[in-house]
Amino acid sequence: MHEKSIVLLNQAVAEEVTALHQYMYFHFHCDDQGYDLLAGLFKKIAIEEMMHVENLAERILFLGGDVEMKASQDVKKITKVEEMLQLAKAMEEQSALDYNRWANECGNHADSVSKRLFEQLVVDEERHYDNYDDEIENLNRFGKEYLALQSIERSKARGNAAGTAQ
Numbered sequence: 620m621h622e623k624s625i626v627l628l629n630q631a632v633a634e635e636v637t638a639l640h641q642y643m644y645f646h647f648h649c650d651d652q653g654y655d656l657l658a659g660l661f662k663k664i665a666i667e668e669m670m671h672v673e674n675l676a677e678r679i680l681f682l683g684g685d686v687e688m689k690a691s692q693d694v695k696k697i698t699k700v701e702e703m704l705q706l707a708k709a710m711e712e713q714s715a716l717d718y719n720r721w722a723n724e725c726g727n728h729a730d731s732v733s734k735r736l737f738e739q740l741v742v743d744e745e746r747h748y749d750n751y752d753d754e755i756e757n758l759n760r761f762g763k764e765y766l767a768l769q770s771i772e773r774s775k776a777r778g779n780a781a782g783t784a785q
């Protein structure tokens with residue numbers, strides 16, 4: 620039943636796994652560079668993508684398929700913050716576009732539950748898009764000072780923690 624949906628749902632799993640890997644890679648590098656705020660944002664969204672994999676997997680198994688835990692793409696080794704945010708934004712845009720199309724395809728072959736799942740994912744991907752867009756906006760407005768502030772906040776937090784430890 621619903622073979623076509625199973626294929627589409629697995630394609631979505633592959634996109635989600637790619638996003639999860641890519642955002643965790645960005646998380647590691649933002650953390651390494653001292654940008655706590657952005658590191659936190661990438662991790663938070665990566666966890667949401669992992670939850671998307673879970674939602675898709677449940678539907679695939681319900682339909683009698685199996686979950687292909689393959690990534691659609693390899694991680695891109697980007698370490699400049701501006702380029703990270705541009706890639707992340709483009710990935711969210713692509714996912715929203717794909718899921719809108721796939722929701723319609725599921726509707727066309729009378730699988731309204733998969734259709735609704737894709738529509739729910741679009742809501743989240745558009746929110747992620749917006750989050751990344753806001754960060755790009757901050758970078759454009761405040762430039763390097765925006766990143767410097769994040770490093771200073773970390774140093775302050777460490778200084779305070781050291782102070783209380785004494």
Ligand SMILES: [Fe+2]
Pocket residue numbers: 635638667668671714740743744
């Ligand atoms: Fe997602």
Ligand SMILES: [Fe+2]
Pocket residue numbers: 638664668711714743744747
């Ligand atoms: Fe997303």
